[in-house]
Amino acid sequence: MKINYPIAIVTLSSIFASGILGYASWSLLREEMKPTYAVQSPLRKAYDRCYPSTRGRPVEEEKVDFDGATYWEIRTKPLPGKHKSDFVHLKTAQNECTWLNRNRSTFRLDYLPKSVALEFPKQRYKSLSDRCIEAAKKLKAKDPQKSCITYLENFFSGSEIEPTIFFPEEVEALSDLGVNPNQIKNWKLIKDSSQL
Incomplete structure (x- = not known):
């Protein structure tokens, strides 16, 4: 052949x-x-067990320990066909996990203790402020703190067509950093979930 x-x-x-x-x-x-992490603690196993399959993979996550439980705020990748990412809030304690904002709009004060709801934006904005201050020091700004407050006020300013949306705990977290919300242009406060 x-x-x-x-x-x-x-x-x-x-x-x-x-x-x-x-x-x-x-x-x-x-x-x-x-799974999200190779080394799995009991809390992480509970987290992976109840992470919703109807949401994209985690992009960014923050956690707060409060009253014997760990609260998670997870920003997810947009799902195919969607342009915006979602936020998922989970509560893990021992081997249990609860998806807190299932079938509801993301208004933290509806389902999180107030101190936990305030801690998530505090972590995010403090991290942003710290990076700004570090960069301002490298650029030898006269007053890095004041420069960064002005930067954050401009950073969070919305447009006439699409104002920046803030929730009460976010306004409080910005105020704690010295940012005056009245100096932020074109923003809207959502006071409760009925406004969503």
């Missing part, structure tokens, strides 16, 4: 390329499906 080498080489190359493509696809899928 005579072997047609060009056809055999093309066939083997196609099989090899298909195998590589299949492995690459499988690797991406496996990466997407793997």
